[in-house]
Structures are given as C-alpha cells and as structure tokens.
Amino acid sequence: MIYEKPAVKSFVFLFTVLVLSCVPDLPKDNLKARKNPDGLKIKLTNGNWFNGENFTKRDVWVDEGLLSFSPISKPMDTVLDLTGKYIIPPFAEAHNHNLESAYKLQDRIDSYLNNGIFYVKLLSSIKKRIDPLMHHYNKPLGLDVSLAHAPLTANGGHPIALRKRYLHYGYFKGLFNTIGDIESHGFFIINNCEDLDNQWERILSFGPDFIKIMLLYSEEYEMRKNDTTYFGHKGLNPTVVPEIVKRAHQSGLRVSAHVETTHDFHVAVKAGVDEIAHLPEIDNGKPIAEEHAILAKEKDVVVTTTVSLVTKKKEKPEYGELVENIRSNLILLKKKGVKLAIGSDMYNDNSLGEFQLLHNLNVFTNLELLKMWTENSAMTIFPNRKIGFLREGYEASFLVLNKNPLKDISDITETIEMRVKQGALLK
Structure with missing residues (x-):
C-alpha cells in the first residue's frame, strides 16, 4: 500500500479542484430520456437546428421518441423536408x-x-x-x-x-x-x-x-x-x-x-x-x-x-x-x-x-x-x-418555426408551424 503524506493529499485535492473548475459545463451523465415506443420513425431533412448558440443545417432522425444525429438503419415511417425552417426545444x-x-x-x-x-x-x-x-x-x-x-x-x-x-x-x-x-x-x-x-x-x-x-x-x-x-x-x-x-x-x-x-x-x-x-x-x-x-x-x-x-x-x-x-x-x-x-x-x-x-x-x-x-x-x-436541448439521445420534443428567432423573437409563438413531443406530432 502506498502511503501519501497529508500535505501531498491536500495538494492533489486542491489541484483536482482547480482543474475541474476550469472544465466547461457538460450534460449530466445521470440524465434520463423518456422513450416513446409508439412514436414515429422520422427522418427530418433540410432543417436549421438550434445548438445552444446558433442554428446548424443538418438532417436528423427520430426513433422511439429520441433524437439521433446519425442515420438510423431502420425503415422510416416518414421523411419530412423542413425546407430551411428553424427547430428549437x-x-x-x-x-x-x-x-x-x-x-x-x-x-x-x-x-x-x-x-x-x-x-x-x-x-x-x-x-x-x-x-x-x-x-x-x-x-x-x-x-x-x-x-x-x-x-x-x-x-x-x-x-x-x-x-x-x-x-x-x-x-x-x-x-x-x-x-x-x-x-x-x-x-x-x-x-x-x-x-x-x-x-x-x-x-x-x-x-x-x-x-x-x-x-x-x-x-x-x-x-x-x-x-x-x-x-x-x-x-x-x-x-x-x-x-x-x-x-x-x-x-x-x-x-x-x-x-x-x-x-x-x-x-x-x-x-x-x-x-x-x-x-x-x-x-x-x-x-x-x-x-x-x-x-x-x-x-x-x-x-x-x-x-x-x-x-x-x-x-x-x-x-x-x-x-x-x-x-x-x-x-x-x-x-x-x-x-x-x-x-x-x-x-x-x-x-x-x-x-x-x-x-x-x-x-x-x-x-x-x-x-x-x-x-x-x-x-x-x-x-x-x-x-x-436538441442533442443526441435527448427526447425528440421540439418546435418548427418559419422564422429565425435570433433575428426576431417578438412573435415567436405565432411562427410555430409544427409541434413534436417525444416523436409524436401534436395537432
């Protein structure tokens, strides 16, 4: 067994705290998503997805009510072309x-x-x-x-x-x-x-x-x-x-x-x-x-x-x-x-x-x-x-807007064209 002097232990602890304090906030690893086995399997193309700072154009897949930013091999129930619209949580x-x-x-x-x-x-x-x-x-x-x-x-x-x-x-x-x-x-x-x-x-x-x-x-x-x-x-x-x-x-x-x-x-x-x-x-x-x-x-x-x-x-x-x-x-x-x-x-x-x-x-x-x-x-x-958030493995709950809210957010709820909750399309 290796014995560490108290001073060494204190230094190691302090160093660890200082290092961790410099690490940016990351998603908690104990978070859980609520799956929806009855949700649609959807491929969403040509959408601008909010990443926390701005919008990125990408294709996204939904399966069992969860988001995937990598292609899913299963047959899709539907493919939706979002035609450049904006997707937010x-x-x-x-x-x-x-x-x-x-x-x-x-x-x-x-x-x-x-x-x-x-x-x-x-x-x-x-x-x-x-x-x-x-x-x-x-x-x-x-x-x-x-x-x-x-x-x-x-x-x-x-x-x-x-x-x-x-x-x-x-x-x-x-x-x-x-x-x-x-x-x-x-x-x-x-x-x-x-x-x-x-x-x-x-x-x-x-x-x-x-x-x-x-x-x-x-x-x-x-x-x-x-x-x-x-x-x-x-x-x-x-x-x-x-x-x-x-x-x-x-x-x-x-x-x-x-x-x-x-x-x-x-x-x-x-x-x-x-x-x-x-x-x-x-x-x-x-x-x-x-x-x-x-x-x-x-x-x-x-x-x-x-x-x-x-x-x-x-x-x-x-x-x-x-x-x-x-x-x-x-x-x-x-x-x-x-x-x-x-x-x-x-x-x-x-x-x-x-x-x-x-x-x-x-x-x-x-x-x-x-x-x-x-x-x-x-x-x-x-x-x-x-x-x-719109992240890998997160619940597929989001809003599709016809206008970029970062440019004009004043009437944001009036720009909603589609509501999806856990992979289910809301009327």
Whole structure:
C-alpha cells in the first residue's frame, strides 16, 4: 500500500479542484430520456437546428421518441423536408398553479400546447384534487408536469389564508370540510426542527417531485409570528430553512423557495435552496444586494422571474418605479451570471405573457430569452431528464418555426408551424 503524506493529499485535492473548475459545463451523465415506443420513425431533412448558440443545417432522425444525429438503419415511417425552417426545444412554464382544477382544464392545456409550452412546474397543489386529473399529464401527447403538493410554512403563514378563502368559496367541496382537514394536504406547518422531525415522513408520503418552502418577510419573523394581523403574510422561521434543505437533499429532492423580500432571497440562497420561485420585491421596489446575487451564482441557484405579477398594480401610481426596480434586479442577476427561468405565476395565463413582458423590458438579447424559456426553464422543472436541448439521445420534443428567432423573437409563438413531443406530432 502506498502511503501519501497529508500535505501531498491536500495538494492533489486542491489541484483536482482547480482543474475541474476550469472544465466547461457538460450534460449530466445521470440524465434520463423518456422513450416513446409508439412514436414515429422520422427522418427530418433540410432543417436549421438550434445548438445552444446558433442554428446548424443538418438532417436528423427520430426513433422511439429520441433524437439521433446519425442515420438510423431502420425503415422510416416518414421523411419530412423542413425546407430551411428553424427547430428549437419546446418552451416551459416554471411557475404556475392552474392545472390542479378541472375548471376549463382542456382550455388551459390547449393554450399551453398551442403556444409550444410542453413542461409546467406546479409550485403547489392538493394531491386529492389533482390525482383524478393526472391522466392528462406526463404522456407523449400531453403536458408534462412537476408537482410540489403541499408547501411548508409556519402557523398562520402563506398559503393558509388562501386555502381558507377557497374553502369558503366552495372550491374544496367533497374534499375537505374545515381548514384543519386541509392541513398536510394543502400546507404543512413547520414551526421548528421538532415539527420537521415529526412531519417529514408524512411530507414524503405524498410523493412530491420537489419541496416548496414559504419565506415571507423573514426579517420580521419574530414580530409577525404571533400577530394575527399578519395572517397569510408570513412564513417559515428562517433558522429552520437550512435543516429543511438538508433533509430534502438527503431525500433526493430539490427545494424551491417562495420569497417576498430581498432578505428572504438571501436566507434562501444562503441555506442552499435550488430555486428561488419569485423575483423578490416585485411589490416593494427594493434592489437585490450584489453580494447575494454573486452567492446565488456560486451556489447555482435558479431564479424564476414571475415579473408578470407586477401588472396587477398597473393602475397604481408606483407602477413605473416597480417596473424599473424589476428591470434593475434582472440586469444585476444577468450581469452576475445567475441562471434565470421563465415562469409567470399567473393563474389565467401561462409563460407566454411572462416572456412578452421580459422581452419588452429590453434587458435580454434574443438568444438569452430563447435559452431562458427553453433550456433553463425545462432544466429547473425536470432536472433529471434529457430535455431542453436538441442533442443526441435527448427526447425528440421540439418546435418548427418559419422564422429565425435570433433575428426576431417578438412573435415567436405565432411562427410555430409544427409541434413534436417525444416523436409524436401534436395537432
């Protein structure tokens, strides 16, 4: 056995870290693609395929719902001449809640698919309510959804007031009779680490795809926690958040944090969450600290935009200032290299409206917007799947456009001529 002195081991370790830090980002080797044995065998010719930076003209094959950039020896079902059109990955909605109810559900699904949005992240949902609808989702001809189910909050925290109001409206008829019945289905109350110990197995029993936590005005946690006037306008004890993140990661689950303030943003990033579900201070107009943006980049935290929420204050005199604050925060996050995903959190809309508002802010180039809406958004919804890119062995899900979006992206959804999901052509 060869013995290495501690100093030698330390040097080797440091050298390895330095070398690895210089290696460019590569696709994760643990990613998996969802095959579709019923998908068509297609040869696509004369298409301009997006490679992450620009478009390359090439022939591509599809078999069992997967992409191949090398010829497939099997007989093809069809050959499609794309006549120089532009092929990009599908779009995604990184924050919404509007697929849990049967009300106008098909209209919502059609709106997503018609606009080329194939992947949706539901940041909270009631399992008993959405289970009967799951046959619509996660199949080649349907939307793919990722679910958090019940978010973690504290006594009187968000979304308890919201659940109580919907109970009063009769939205949960046949499911729950009291707000107490909704607990653990619509929210988990975690006031301390003891609650977390007692509730963790119950949390996991619902089978969430990720964990959603609620941070609201955490800088005022002590002042708000026992004050009923803040019912629905408070969240977790910030000191509990690192332990939640630790538990979730040990269970193989990512953590998404609802934030209201820049202090919440810092608490979440410092604790090691994987995703910030909202741009902070949309309602209050305060800047993100530069050092906190740098920390988010260092920890590879994804920030979901949700800037559409500001439009709810369009008639307010402070609207212009709020928009300018959003713009400056986006500029800071972009400058520091923080990964941004496009999500709206607009119940009666989807990420198309969010994209349009982001485009109008003139913060991002066409290339940046395209990558945010395709690559970044898909990766934060399904981080373990081969989607969001047009690469060998990735799922054959893509959009065919009649115009180059890098030159003009303003009306991108209106330029869609074909939608393919896992090798199946969508109507």
